[in-house]
Amino acid sequence: MFNYEKRLEYPIHIKETNPRLAKAIITQYGGPDGELGASMRYLSQRYTMPYKECMALLTDIGTEELGHFEMIATIVHQLTRNMTMEELKASGFDDYYVDHTLGLWPQAASGTPFSAAMFQSTGDPITDLNEDMAAEQKARTTYDNILRLSVDSPDVTDAIRFLRAREIVHYQRFGEALRIVQDKLNSNNFYAFNPAFDTNGGACGCSR
Amino acid sequence: MMPNQNCGQYQRTASCQQQGRPGMSFQQPVMRPRENSSMAGSQPQDQKPSQNGHGHGGGTGGNFSGMPRQQLMNHVMMAGFACVDASLYLDTHPDDEKALSYFKEKNRIYQDAVEEYSKTYGPLTIAHAHHCGTYWNWVDQPWPWQ
Numbered sequence: 175m176f177n178y179e180k181r182l183e184y185p186i187h188i189k190e191t192n193p194r195l196a197k198a199i200i201t202q203y204g205g206p207d208g209e210l211g212a213s214m215r216y217l218s219q220r221y222t223m224p225y226k227e228c229m230a231l232l233t234d235i236g237t238e239e240l241g242h243f244e245m246i247a248t249i250v251h252q253l254t255r256n257m258t259m260e261e262l263k264a265s266g267f268d269d270y271y272v273d274h275t276l277g278l279w280p281q282a283a284s285g286t287p288f289s290a291a292m293f294q295s296t297g298d299p300i301t302d303l304n305e306d307m308a309a310e311q312k313a314r315t316t317y318d319n320i321l322r323l324s325v326d327s328p329d330v331t332d333a334i335r336f337l338r339a340r341e342i343v344h345y346q347r348f349g350e351a352l353r354i355v356q357d358k359l360n361s362n363n364f365y366a367f368n369p370a371f372d373t374n375g376g377a378c379g380c381s382r
Numbered sequence: 383m384m385p386n387q388n389c390g391q392y393q394r395t396a397s398c399q400q401q402g403r404p405g406m407s408f409q410q411p412v413m414r415p416r417e418n419s420s421m422a423g424s425q426p427q428d429q430k431p432s433q434n435g436h437g438h439g440g441g442t443g444g445n446f447s448g449m450p451r452q453q454l455m456n457h458v459m460m461a462g463f464a465c466v467d468a469s470l471y472l473d474t475h476p477d478d479e480k481a482l483s484y485f486k487e488k489n490r491i492y493q494d495a496v497e498e499y500s501k502t503y504g505p506l507t508i509a510h511a512h513h514c515g516t517y518w519n520w521v522d523q524p525w526p527w528q
Binding site: 177178179180181182183184185186227230231234235238244247248251252343344347350351354 | 413455456458459462463466467469470471473474475476505506507508509520523525526527
């Protein structure tokens, strides 16, 4: 069960209009390393996670990512809500506008629509947690790039810095979760089997 | 032009830094908004909880009464963030008593602030919508992207 709380995780009050920047930042809404993919990844992976601490972590980080999804939407909305047709055309926002007007739609900056193919849920805790750690670093890199593009927009960079810091904290937590999983592995089968599926250890046929 | 190597004065917002493994020490997260952001003027509660004129020790819910809307929302956000960050740390360190006591303290402040905000300015969650009288004021509150 999920409940909505009528506030952002971190305050966003953007006064300027900047559709060009909005077109870049929307990649964290529905792009390959965006917040929607992050949330769906963790909330999908948790069902086959065999260890309680890691199940809790996937649930709680997946939930926080939904709050970040809302923050990104807020940034894009506030950057475009007051734009004129002239600004729209001059900024190159017209190819988004023609399909969505000013509506929010999950896509990458390139225009590629959001897809579940942007993340994995393998049912293998070691594989999934390694993907999760990589995902946090990829999102951190994207936020680095957004910060370089938004140096003249302090209202934007304030929120992006917060989101970037959360990627680093989540990476740390997923690293701890991977350590918890590793501590529960049979030392004879370290990394060599799926602890959520091969309950006898090493029963996947990978060794004779 | 060379890209800014540190991505624009990145400041650590929150972390529980690892100091070896697996025994880690818990560090209190601090939310540090920009000087001129809407949260300026509010003392980070982690640092000076008793110097903002609204002591939080009692947990009675009355500490926030009469506080302006934005200021009260800032308290909801700061305490709420502290709870989120501490809860992730506790997921991987469920027996860390120091972190647990930190979470309990922040969660009490958070609950009090949400209750007072909902009572005075309108519900933040459906569970807090019981304060409205004959009109469903959930629809009246500004949405967070506005």
